[in-house]
Amino acid sequence: MHISARGDYAVRAALSLAAAHPNLLSAQVIAAEQDLPRKFLEAVLADLRRAGIVRAQRGVEGGYLLVRPPAEVTVGAILRAVDGPLAGVRGLRPEETRYEGPAENLPRFWVAVRAAVRRVVDEVSLAELLSGRLPAHVKKLTAIPDAWEPR
Numbered sequence: 001m002h003i004s005a006r007g008d009y010a011v012r013a014a015l016s017l018a019a020a021h022p023n024l025l026s027a028q029v030i031a032a033e034q035d036l037p038r039k040f041l042e043a044v045l046a047d048l049r050r051a052g053i054v055r056a057q058r059g060v061e062g063g064y065l066l067v068r069p070p071a072e073v074t075v076g077a078i079l080r081a082v083d084g085p086l087a088g089v090r091g092l093r094p095e096e097t098r099y100e101g102p103a104e105n106l107p108r109f110w111v112a113v114r115a116a117v118r119r120v121v122d123e124v125s126l127a128e129l130l131s132g133r134l135p136a137h138v139k140k141l142t143a144i145p146d147a148w149e150p151r
Helices: 005-020 027-034 038-050 075-083 106-121 126-131 136-142
Strands: 054-057 063-066
Touching: 005 027, 005 038, 005 063, 005 075, 005 126, 027 038, 027 063, 038 054, 038 063, 038 075, 075 106, 106 136
Parallel strands: none
Antiparallel strands: 054 063
């Protein structure tokens, strides 16, 4: 799975908002806190607003805040809000792929890959990331001997 800069920035911004919840944070504060380019961050925050994850408030005391408590916002929801579906194959959803011959079973594999990604990103909330208390099955993945090795 490839995490785009947009996805990374969105999760980092959401974590800043989660840490401040239920208070507002300005884009300027988030950008400084996370060392993000402000203009790009504002575009990411607009995506999160359109997805109903954050709310914007205008004015001198304005800023952004999470619409729901951090425990109810998953990383998967944030990634989908800014990048669309989590797993695609040449622009298709895994279940839409069709192959002949030796590759005929590949769609089942692509669906399994998507399910594995979902099992992590849809089951970890912002609150869990903030606290460092990840679900056991996710924490277990980080303990696999080669999990931290690049390939």
